[in-house]
Amino acid sequence: xxxxxxxxxxxxxxxxxxxxxxxxxxxxxxxxxxxxxxxxxxxxxxxxxxxxxxxxxxxxxxxxxxxxxxxxxxxxxxxxxxxxxxxxxxxxxxxxxxxxxxxxxxxxxxxxxxxxxxxxx
Amino acid sequence: xxxxxxxxxxxxxxxxxxxxxxxxxxxxxxxxxxxxxxxxxxxxxxxxxxxxxxxxxxxxxxxxxxxxxxxxxxxxxxxxxxxxxxxxxxxxxxxxxxxxxxxxxxxxx
Numbered sequence: 001x002x003x004x005x006x007x008x009x010x011x012x013x014x015x016x017x018x019x020x021x022x023x024x025x026x027x028x029x030x031x032x033x034x035x036x037x038x039x040x041x042x043x044x045x046x047x048x049x050x051x052x053x054x055x056x057x058x059x060x061x062x063x064x065x066x067x068x069x070x071x072x073x074x075x076x077x078x079x080x081x082x083x084x085x086x087x088x089x090x091x092x093x094x095x096x097x098x099x100x101x102x103x104x105x106x107x108x109x110x111x112x113x114x115x116x117x118x119x120x121x
Numbered sequence: 122x123x124x125x126x127x128x129x130x131x132x133x134x135x136x137x138x139x140x141x142x143x144x145x146x147x148x149x150x151x152x153x154x155x156x157x158x159x160x161x162x163x164x165x166x167x168x169x170x171x172x173x174x175x176x177x178x179x180x181x182x183x184x185x186x187x188x189x190x191x192x193x194x195x196x197x198x199x200x201x202x203x204x205x206x207x208x209x210x211x212x213x214x215x216x217x218x219x220x221x222x223x224x225x226x227x228x229x230x
Contacts, residue, residue, distance in 0.1 A: 035219065037164075045156070045164065045207050047219035061217050095163055103170055106211040106219065107154035111163040 002026035002110050004096050009115030016086050016119070022079040022096030022112055030054075030074035033099040035108060036081050038092035038117075046092075049081065050099065064090075086119045093117075123215035125208055125222035132228045139195040141225045143208030146189060151210045153191040155184060158224075159204045167206075168193060195227070203229045 097108035168184035
């Protein structure tokens with residue numbers, strides 16, 4: 001069974017940092033591209049960041065560029081999101097998701113249950 | 122950046138057909154994916170590549186895409202279909218590449 005389990009969320013003050021983790025199991029993690037997607041309370045889905053299977057290619061949404069860093073450890077089957085200089089508008093549930101690219105387009109075929117990040121003083 | 126527009130809400134009676142639209146400039150030339158998100162749960166893909174269904178998704182869920190509109194159709198709607206639905210495209214000419222629609226709340230009357 002494919003599982004993605006996020007951890008590391010919590011309450012942090014504005015300007016603070018947090019590191020999210022996503023533990024993957026049930027598939028060959030090192031061969032799949034991965035993505036972080038977030039959802040602010042009562043709002044829609046927002047793509048945050050992407051990382052290639054080997055970790056050499058990364059992309060970020062403009063809203064987090066320069067503040068967030070995506071990384072992965074294929075030996076540990078784990079995905080990470082280092083979040084610095086956090087703002088109130090970063091408050092959201094953060095989901096890790098597996099990217100599927102089978103026809104020249106990407107979609108997220110498996111999602112974790114999410115971890116809540118609250119940025120507040 | 123590429124924009125996908127969805128109606129905020131759609132209502133349907135049980136047993137009827139629901140249609141949720143996703144509008145975007147020439148969306149017909151892109152591949153559209155649809156996600157269902159029940160309250161308090163993570164999204165689940167219900168249609169990918171315009172018309173394909175993952176295993177385990179009922180045949181009642183179908184998709185189409187042409188011109189400037191993609192449509193998710195849910196036939197014989199059940200109470201359990203009540204959820205938020207999001208369309209998504211990947212566009213290498215857009216920034217960001219991954220784009221979601223604003224979501225549609227499906228209410229089963």
